Amino acid sequence: MMKKYFTTPIYYVNDIPHIGHAYCTLATDTLVRYWRKKLGKENVFFLTGTDENSQKTVDAAKLAGKPIPEYLEGMAKIWRTTFEKIGIEFDDFIRTTEERHLKKVHELFTKIHEGGDIYKGKYTGKYCHGCETFLKESELDEEGNCPDHKKPPVDLEEENYFFRLSKYEKPLLELYEKNPSFLEPESRRNEILNFIKSGLEDISISRETSEFGISLPIDENHKVYVWFDALINYLSGLPDGEKSEFWGEAVHIIGKDITRFHCVIWPAMLLAAGIKPYKQVFAHGFFTIDGQKMSKSLGNVVSPVELAEKYGNDALRVGLIGSFEFGHDGDFSLSHFDGFYNSKLAGGVGNLFNRVVVLIHKFLDGKKPEEGEREEDVLTKFNQALEKQELQRAINIFFEYVGSANQLLNETEVWKLVKEDLEASKKVFATLLQKLEILAEMAEVILPETAPRMRKMLGNAEKVGEPEILFERK
Numbered sequence: 001m002m003k004k005y006f007t008t009p010i011y012y013v014n015d016i017p018h019i020g021h022a023y024c025t026l027a028t029d030t031l032v033r034y035w036r037k038k039l040g041k042e043n044v045f046f047l048t049g050t051d052e053n054s055q056k057t058v059d060a061a062k063l064a065g066k067p068i069p070e071y072l073e074g075m076a077k078i079w080r081t082t083f084e085k086i087g088i089e090f091d092d093f094i095r096t097t098e099e100r101h102l103k104k105v106h107e108l109f110t111k112i113h114e115g116g117d118i119y120k121g122k123y124t125g126k127y128c129h130g131c132e133t134f135l136k137e138s139e140l141d142e143e144g145n146c147p148d149h150k151k152p153p154v155d156l157e158e159e160n161y162f163f164r165l166s167k168y169e170k171p172l173l174e175l176y177e178k179n180p181s182f183l184e185p186e187s188r189r190n191e192i193l194n195f196i197k198s199g200l201e202d203i204s205i206s207r208e209t210s211e212f213g214i215s216l217p218i219d220e221n222h223k224v225y226v227w228f229d230a231l232i233n234y235l236s237g238l239p240d241g242e243k244s245e246f247w248g249e250a251v252h253i254i255g256k257d258i259t260r261f262h263c264v265i266w267p268a269m270l271l272a273a274g275i276k277p278y279k280q281v282f283a284h285g286f287f288t289i290d291g292q293k294m295s296k297s298l299g300n301v302v303s304p305v306e307l308a309e310k311y312g313n314d315a316l317r318v319g320l321i322g323s324f325e326f327g328h329d330g331d332f333s334l335s336h337f338d339g340f341y342n343s344k345l346a347g348g349v350g351n352l353f354n355r356v357v358v359l360i361h362k363f364l365d366g367k368k369p370e371e372g373e374r375e376e377d378v379l380t381k382f383n384q385a386l387e388k389q390e391l392q393r394a395i396n397i398f399f400e401y402v403g404s405a406n407q408l409l410n411e412t413e414v415w416k417l418v419k420e421d422l423e424a425s426k427k428v429f430a431t432l433l434q435k436l437e438i439l440a441e442m443a444e445v446i447l448p449e450t451a452p453r454m455r456k457m458l459g460n461a462e463k464v465g466e467p468e469i470l471f472e473r474k
């Protein structure tokens with residue numbers, strides 16, 4: 001049986017999850033649900049988790065006035081329960097302070113070291129503490145600042161261990177050539193190919209000054225660089241790691257800002273360790289909230305939990321993922337969320353299910369008419385969209401189909417027709433029920449908490465179930 005392995009990035013625990021993290025994780029969860037439905041739950045593995053071996057952790061713990069382990073424990077729990085609360089069903093949650101992770105980092109480091117691709121050297125460069133990385137002159141903005149953090153990087157000289165990334169220029173290009181979908185969307189692929197072609201430099205992978213992290217297996221005084229350590233979670237969080245039958249099918253869903261780490265350094269690390277690289281990285285875009293960049297100073301940081309508590313997990317999921325194309329930048333309209341919820345969910349799909357079931361109770365005593373024709377092509381299109389990771393398109397197909405069913409209901413005026421021509425009205429009801437069946441099937445992927453309630457309303461082979469309100473009006 002085919003296997004699928006999906007990962008999200010592991011998240012920094014210096015803050016609580018905001019809606020951007022929820023977006024990435026909900027999008028991945030939605031893809032996972034599609035594949036679980038198609039292949040069976042046991043053939044799909046979904047990993048998420050927290051990135052804890054960072055200077056950010058040390059700083060945040062200090063600020064919170066807590067010992068680091070206690071701080072980490074509390075924050076990891078918040079991340080985990082937030083994801084659970086908003087309806088994300090991961091198979092495992094990896095924390096990079098766990099023993100299993102440390103073991104895998106040491107194992108991989110040793111393999112690469114024994115292969116001759118790790119050496120000791122001196123490094124002088126410009127270091128951004130926000131990014132936790134050295135930046136090239138060419139990467140700074142006009143004022144000499146880090147473009148992401150708007151702060152000047154500091155000059156740092158360190159004795160470090162280096163990874164011979166330069167050696168992997170050609171192997172990486174070959175890897176990309178052989179695997180056209182190794183990195184999607186295409187715009188990102190071109191960006192990374194240009195970066196590799198412009199020449200790769202060896203990178204420093206240890207820190208002598210770090211207060212916290214995983215010590216090098218070959219030098220106690222050095223800590224593994226947080227990125228080198230973090231990427232390995234994709235192996236340490238998978239039972240049996242690279243030996244697992246899931247590994248060859250790994251799809252890493254990430255934000256576009258961390259493409260370089262994932263698509264240059266990570267595959268080079270794997271090649272250096274003699275491990276077959278993952279199957280694909282998919283980099284999604286960033287979104288604004290009502291046209292504005294989300295930031296603490298603007299006070300427009302949106303809590304996914306608050307939104308889910310008000311509107312429900314499914315509304316958060318489709319509202320967010322449906323707002324813009326997966327893989328592109330976009331906008332999430334918080335000010336129109338009420339409108340979206342009332343028109344598409346409460347007044348759209350919720351009202352449709354309710355009306356049809358109520359009418360069948362009223363006029364046909366709840367009895368289902370003979371089966372209508374099933375419009376398989378809609379389902380096929382929906383599934384194809386998900387296989388191509390076109391999440392927004394899948395959601396659009398669903399709501400368009402809701403629209404077509406509502407149109408049929410209104411145009412036939414079946415509540416009048418039933419009094420004039422019973423047989424004709426039965427045909428309409430049969431068609432409507434088939435449409436609802438298809439919607440319930442699609443809902444298993446995009447509205448997973450509503451889907452079982454839809455099924456219940458659709459009843460058994462003979463009779464429909466009791467009508468209920470799927471989405472309360474707000």
Ligand SMILES: [Zn+2]
Pocket residue numbers: 128129130131132146147148149150
């Ligand atoms: Zn920075």
